[in-house]
Amino acid sequence: MACGDMWRxxxxxxxxxxxxxxxxxxxLxxxxxxxxxxxxxxxxxxxxxEIGAVSQHAGVYAKVPAAHHAYKVAGPILDELRGAECA
Known part of the structure; x- marks a missing residue:
């Protein structure tokens, strides 16, 4: 499988x-x-x-709406994962 090969x-x-x-x-x-x-x-x-930095960088090259949406999507997930680490 191509994806598996790329990750290895x-x-x-x-x-x-x-x-x-x-x-x-x-x-995309x-x-x-x-x-x-x-x-x-x-x-x-x-x-x-680093996830935030990638989103900022994407704002320059993939345009601001994509970067803004990335922050909106990633924020709650990262909050959830941080909460799971504390539990």
Whole structure:
């Protein structure tokens, strides 16, 4: 499967791949896929700050409406995940 092969390649870390996926899904406005990658395991994924930075960067290149929507979608998920860590 192509997706599995891409995630197993040694050239990039899982964190880097997650950041790439977030930026691609924002640019394409594939919000369901974006949610999946925001929810990705936090132990080897991007930090909340990195997710925010990707959304800001997308605002320049994928236009502000996509970046704004990314913040709107990611915020509640990150809040939920932070709450689960404290429980």
């Amino acid at each position: 390649r040694p050239e990039r870390s899982r964190r880097d791949r997650s950041l790439m996926m977030l930026s691609i899904t924002i640019a 406005r594939h919000w369901e896929e974006f949610v999946l990658h925001v929810r990705a395991p936090k132990n080897d994924g991007p930090t909340d700050e």
